[in-house]
Amino acid sequence: MAGKSGRTIIAEEKFSLKKLLVRWETFLVIIFILVNIMNSNISDKYLSVPGLFNATNSFLSIAFLTLPMCFVLLIGEIDISVGAQVALSAVLLGISFNAGVPMWLAVIIALAVGVLCGFLNGIIAIKFTELNPMIITLGTQILFRGIAEMILKDQSTGGFTSVKWFSNLYWGKIGGVVPVMFVIFVICAVIFGVVMHKSTFGRRMYAVGSNKLAAKYSGINVPGMRLTIYTLTGLFCGVCAVFASSQMGSARPNVGAGYELDAIGMCVLGGVLTDGGKGNFIGAMISVFLLGLLKYGLGLVNVSSNIMLVVKGALLIFAVMIPHLNLGRFFKKKAVKTA
Amino acid sequence: MAEEFILELKGITKIFPGVKALDDVHFQLKKGEIHALMGENGAGKSTFIKVITGVHRPDGGEIFINGTKVELKGPKDGQSHGIAAIYQHVTAYPHLSVTENIFMGHEKVKRGFIDWKEMHQDAQALLAQLNADFKSTDEMGSLSVAQQQMVEIAKALSSNAKIIIMDEPTASLTKNESENLYRITEKLRDEGASIIFISHRFEDMYRLASRVTVFRDSKYIGTYDVDKISNHDLITAMVGREITDMFPKPEIKFGEEVLRVENLCREGYFKNVSFNVRAGEILGLTGLVGARRTEVIQTIYGVEKPNSGKIFLEGKEVRIRKPQDAIKHGIGLLTEDRSNLGLIQSWGIGRNITLTEIEEYGNKFFTNDKAERAAAKELAESVDTKAVSLFDKVSTLSGGNQQKIAVAKILASDLKVLIMDEPTKGIDVGAKAEIYDIMGQLAQRGYAIIMISSEMPEILGLSDRIVVMCEGKVTGELSREEATQELILEFAMAKSLKEAEKERGA
Numbered sequence: 002m003a004g005k006s007g008r009t010i011i012a013e014e015k016f017s018l019k020k021l022l023v024r025w026e027t028f029l030v031i032i033f034i035l036v037n038i039m040n041s042n043i044s045d046k047y048l049s050v051p052g053l054f055n056a057t058n059s060f061l062s063i064a065f066l067t068l069p070m071c072f073v074l075l076i077g078e079i080d081i082s083v084g085a086q087v088a089l090s091a092v093l094l095g096i097s098f099n100a101g102v103p104m105w106l107a108v109i110i111a112l113a114v115g116v117l118c119g120f121l122n123g124i125i126a127i128k129f130t131e132l133n134p135m136i137i138t139l140g141t142q143i144l145f146r147g148i149a150e151m152i153l154k155d156q157s158t159g160g161f162t163s164v165k166w167f168s169n170l171y172w173g174k175i176g177g178v179v180p181v182m183f184v185i186f187v188i189c190a191v192i193f194g195v196v197m198h199k200s201t202f203g204r205r206m207y208a209v210g211s212n213k214l215a216a217k218y219s220g221i222n223v224p225g226m227r228l229t230i231y232t233l234t235g236l237f238c239g240v241c242a243v244f245a246s247s248q249m250g251s252a253r254p255n256v257g258a259g260y261e262l263d264a265i266g267m268c269v270l271g272g273v274l275t276d277g278g279k280g281n282f283i284g285a286m287i288s289v290f291l292l293g294l295l296k297y298g299l300g301l302v303n304v305s306s307n308i309m310l311v312v313k314g315a316l317l318i319f320a321v322m323i324p325h326l327n328l329g330r331f332f333k334k335k336a337v338k339t340a
Numbered sequence: 341m342a343e344e345f346i347l348e349l350k351g352i353t354k355i356f357p358g359v360k361a362l363d364d365v366h367f368q369l370k371k372g373e374i375h376a377l378m379g380e381n382g383a384g385k386s387t388f389i390k391v392i393t394g395v396h397r398p399d400g401g402e403i404f405i406n407g408t409k410v411e412l413k414g415p416k417d418g419q420s421h422g423i424a425a426i427y428q429h430v431t432a433y434p435h436l437s438v439t440e441n442i443f444m445g446h447e448k449v450k451r452g453f454i455d456w457k458e459m460h461q462d463a464q465a466l467l468a469q470l471n472a473d474f475k476s477t478d479e480m481g482s483l484s485v486a487q488q489q490m491v492e493i494a495k496a497l498s499s500n501a502k503i504i505i506m507d508e509p510t511a512s513l514t515k516n517e518s519e520n521l522y523r524i525t526e527k528l529r530d531e532g533a534s535i536i537f538i539s540h541r542f543e544d545m546y547r548l549a550s551r552v553t554v555f556r557d558s559k560y561i562g563t564y565d566v567d568k569i570s571n572h573d574l575i576t577a578m579v580g581r582e583i584t585d586m587f588p589k590p591e592i593k594f595g596e597e598v599l600r601v602e603n604l605c606r607e608g609y610f611k612n613v614s615f616n617v618r619a620g621e622i623l624g625l626t627g628l629v630g631a632r633r634t635e636v637i638q639t640i641y642g643v644e645k646p647n648s649g650k651i652f653l654e655g656k657e658v659r660i661r662k663p664q665d666a667i668k669h670g671i672g673l674l675t676e677d678r679s680n681l682g683l684i685q686s687w688g689i690g691r692n693i694t695l696t697e698i699e700e701y702g703n704k705f706f707t708n709d710k711a712e713r714a715a716a717k718e719l720a721e722s723v724d725t726k727a728v729s730l731f732d733k734v735s736t737l738s739g740g741n742q743q744k745i746a747v748a749k750i751l752a753s754d755l756k757v758l759i760m761d762e763p764t765k766g767i768d769v770g771a772k773a774e775i776y777d778i779m780g781q782l783a784q785r786g787y788a789i790i791m792i793s794s795e796m797p798e799i800l801g802l803s804d805r806i807v808v809m810c811e812g813k814v815t816g817e818l819s820r821e822e823a824t825q826e827l828i829l830e831f832a833m834a835k836s837l838k839e840a841e842k843e844r845g846a
Contacts (some may be wrong), residue, residue, distance in 0.1 A: 009717075010717050010720050010729060010730060011728060011730065011731075012690070012713040012714065012729070013713075014731060199707060200705050200706055201702065201704070201706070201707055202705075203707075204691070204695070204698055205695075207687075208687075211685075211686055212680070214681050215680065215681055215682065215683060215684050218641075218673065219663070219695050220662075220663045220664035220667045220668075220696050221664070221695075222664060278684075278686065
């Protein structure tokens with residue numbers, strides 16, 4: 002069957018420099034450069050290979066949470082229980098280790114705990130579709146943190162530094178230069194980026210985030226996708242818990258407090274909006290480094306943690322407001338390309 | 341003479357962008373009468389009610405209440421003239437009490453505070469008047485549909501309504517509940533209210549109304565005394581339009597049976613629905629509002645689960661639990677609600693077209709943009725869309741062009757059966773003809789097509805066979821040769837007719 006009019010349709014995307022320049026990511030890169038200029042003015046040692054790796058290591062364990070969080074936000078949902086999942090995973094890692102379980106098994110236990118927590122979120126979300134994911138994960142957040150506190154009270158569980166390889170997950174450097182964690186993060190980020198933009202799963206995530214019902218009618222397994230993404234989030238909470246435990250050498254029930262804000266804030270500032278169906282992975286990654294390095298820089302000049310909290314909150318509000326400001330709308334329209 | 345009619349409408353015209361919803365319509369409501377209003381789907385009844393209640397302002401014509409010309413600027417004006425409407429789907433606040441629902445918008449206030457005591461008393465009195473079996477303090481959401489309707493009627497009474505409009509109130513009621521509603525309606529009339537009763541059911545009309553007005557295609561056809569008109573004449577009035585053959589379907593030799601549905605049941609929706617469709621055939625599925633056609637095809641497509649019944653594809657029984665099963669078995673659905681269910685508005689047309697079958701162009705894990713674009717380009721060109729590029733957003737296209745994209749999208753899958761639910765709804769005439777043309781070509785290519793439509797000319801013009809449903813049951817099947825507008829409407833009202841005849845005989 003051919004069209005009667007014989008009209009042809011353009012199938013190639015035109016390259017436009019203007020379009021590239023008004024992309025949201027371009028704006029993020031500019032801010033990113035400004036943050037780096039600020040940091041190098043604060044510290045002479047900042048702009049060097051060890052200095053930069055030192056800086057990135059300060060936030061990369063949280064950055065692991067932004068990877069699945071991009072997916073969660075992309076399908077139009079939210080998971081605010083990630084910080085508590087990190088806490089529960091870390092606490093159970095410590096408890097297991099101190100109960101005589103070998104460290105490799107304790108690490109697997111931590112990952113499994115994360116997977117279970119995420120799976121629970123996912124099951125509730127798909128069995129009770131009328132519930133808002135915000136409410137579900139608010140509830141499980143309290144539940145997970147509560148269990149962690151019940152197990153440990155206000156104690157901590159430590160002694161992880163006695164296992165050298167575990168300590169090296171965070172502190173180790175390949176060839177004495179590149180941190181192990183950095184390498185693992187880059188590998189994970191590449192995989193997530195490819196899945197988001199080059200895979201059928203990624204395209205379907207955009208569809209689900211843009212219109213869940215149309216996605217269902219197009220034969221997409223929406224519940225399966227939601228369950229997968231929540232579970233994946235849990236797994237990466239476990240990963241984050243492992244690196245955080247490696248860094249501190251111990252675990253407390255309050256570990257990971259506020260991580261959900263950092264993770265969501267990084268994604269949202271990166272253009273992965275909470276409305277679903279929008280955003281791109283590169284933007285989110287630039288934003289991870291931008292916010293992480295900004296925080297590091299503020300730490301260098303001894304800005305107190307309270308003020309840091311204020312800055313964080315203000316930035317998050319700014320980030321969620323951007324698409325709704327007139328200027329932001331201009332950027333969003335041009336930058337966030339889903340079609 | 342002025343006092344004879346409590347409500348009179350002369351030459352009412354209402355135009356929506358692109359359509360004339362009401363065209364020079366007349367209506368006279370006598371004091372203390374129950375007046376039935378009948379017509380097919382889309383005849384203009386709903387718009388007409390909204391003009392009377394003040395929701396829509398007419399673009400032409402005059403409204404008289406008690407012989408005085410009035411202008412209704414909004415629903416408040418309608419209320420202040422004593423006009424109240426009770427809709428088929430109750431528009432209530434389910435979490436509030438009956439009292440609150442009754443007095444919503446005109447609460448009784450004493451010294452700045454709501455006078456609950458008086459409101460409850462008044463509400464209880466109104467309910468007693470209606471012989472209600474529930475209390476004014478009950479939560480609205482806990483009541484049955486019939487009870488909720490009673491609350492709506494009480495609400496109309498509490499605002500001293502003199503003209504009460506009931507829009508298909510019996511559509512979702514059981515026989516006993518309908519009987520109770522008849523009694524209440526008659527009681528209201530005996531107490532001096534004038535009632536406009538809209539219904540598809542003949543028995544409602546015979547039981548209640550003294551006169552009946554018929555609309556067809558947004559036009560006034562006539563007003564008749566219920567005692568003097570026969571069923572046949574009434575049906576002719578409702579459908580007696582000239583059909584010019586504007587959609588000839590090409591003559592096609594049918595192939596084998598492709599889809600067969602046997603005794604499909606879904607509790608509360610439809611019962612024992614059976615039909616089949618062959619390759620190259622267009623099966624028309626029609627009925628009035630509430631016939632449950634859409635529910636049947638949604639069940640075949642796997643969106644809803646049937647309670648019992650079988651679906652056969654090319655002679656083999658298949659189980660369809662979700663849309664992806666249906667697509668895998670070769671059944672595609674063009675939804676009635678293309679803007680919410682069919683397409684993703686914020687996406688370009690290319691990605692919409694290939695969404696269902698992305699794995700076909702790449703592999704299980706990776707997409708292949710190049711192959712997708714080539715396929716999307718070909719499909720979009722085959723339906724003659726007006727879009728310029730594959731990256732044009734769906735939301736920028738007209739209804740007709742969106743529908744063409746939706747068609748291109750289902751054609752991307754390897755299908756045998758196409759289900760098209762109201763394929764030309766909300767589309768202008770030119771695009772309609774193009775969609776019909778596409779449907780004809782698809783039949784020629786050997787697809788088995790099921791077309792749901794409420795539009796008589798469309799059903800008669802395109803269908804090789806017509807299955808008519810009424811209130812969840814298949815009431816008739818007609819071949820292209822034997823089908824007439826009158827026969828179809830008779831089947832569509834079949835249940836209703838039988839009961840009406842019984843009533844008349846008794």
